[in-house]
Amino acid sequence: MNKQRLAFFASGRGSNLKAIVSACETNDLYAEPAIVISNNIDSAALTWAQEKDIQTAHFSGKTHPDEQERDTAICECLQNNHIDWVVLAGYMKKIGDKTLKQYAGRIVNIHPSLLPKFGGQGMYGLHVHEAVLAASEHETGVTIHFVTNEYDQGDIIMQETVPVIPGEAPETLAARVLELEHRLYTKALKYLFTS
Ligand code: GRF
Numbered sequence: 001m002n003k004q005r006l007a008f009f010a011s012g013r014g015s016n017l018k019a020i021v022s023a024c025e026t027n028d029l030y031a032e033p034a035i036v037i038s039n040n041i042d043s044a045a046l047t048w049a050q051e052k053d054i055q056t057a058h059f060s061g062k063t064h065p066d067e068q069e070r071d072t073a074i075c076e077c078l079q080n081n082h083i084d085w086v087v088l089a090g091y092m093k094k095i096g097d098k099t100l101k102q103y104a105g106r107i108v109n110i111h112p113s114l115l116p117k118f119g120g121q122g123m124y125g126l127h128v129h130e131a132v133l134a135a136s137e138h139e140t141g142v143t144i145h146f147v148t149n150e151y152d153q154g155d156i157i158m159q160e161t162v163p164v165i166p167g168e169a170p171e172t173l174a175a176r177v178l179e180l181e182h183r184l185y186t187k188a189l190k191y192l193f194t195s
Contacts, residue, residue: 001030003031003032004084004189005032005034005082005083005084006032006085006086006189007034007035007078007083007087008020008033008035008036008087008088009037009038009091009093010045010046010090010091011038011039012044012045012090013090014044014045014048014089015178016181016182017036017049017089018048019185019186020089020186021054028186029186029189029193030193031085031189034082034083035054035057036054036056037056037058037074037077038057038091039091039092040060040092041060045089059077068098071096071097071098071099072096072098074099075099078102079102084106085106085192086103086108088109091109095107100147107146107147108147108157109144109152110142110143110185111123111128112177113140113177114139115156117132118140120150120151120152123152126170126171126174129171130170133168136166137164138163138164139162140161140177141160142159143158144157144185144188157191157192158187162180
């Protein structure tokens with residue numbers, strides 16, 4: 001079997017990107033990190049990928065003011081790079097219709113809660129964990145799911161839970177959830193590649 005070629009989409013710090021690339025390097029995950037795409041030219045994820053000599057690309061309102069043209073350019077970039085799977089890792093934009101259609105069932109995302117709880121627009125970063133604590137949940141977790149044109153709404157591929165410690169700070173909860181994220185994303189990709 002050929003190595004699965006991965007395109008990562010990341011807007012920020014890129015810790016999930018790093019975890020998956022590291023799994024590729026050790027052959028824990030039989031895949032090739034082919035390209036890192038970002039809407040944010042200043043993102044740590046993009047800088048890190050450049051330092052690792054992983055190919056990068058920047059698509060944003062600055063490079064392509066027209067949304068449809070941007071979607072077309074992203075889709076062509078994926079096809080030109082023979083991408084098998086699109087891995088969203090902290091990507092803060094929606095995926096365009098053309099790319100969604102072309103890569104149907106091959107675009108996945110990670111979310112730091114037990115979807116459908118605490119998902120959707122505005123539910124990112126610490127907001128998610130603050131909402132979990134405000135709702136006095138006993139447990140939260142991580143969801144890996146397929147991507148649609150609505151935030152956090154595609155079919156769920158894998159979920160695992162993390163206990164919530166009453167009275168803890170959102171930052172400590174976020175850190176414990178992130179630890180699980182780094183393990184679960186690789187686990188879910190392995191599952192997808194072999195099923
Ligand atoms: C993660 O919490 C992920 O679940 C969410 O965005 C965050 C990205 O973090 N979609 P990082 O950039 O991978 O460190």
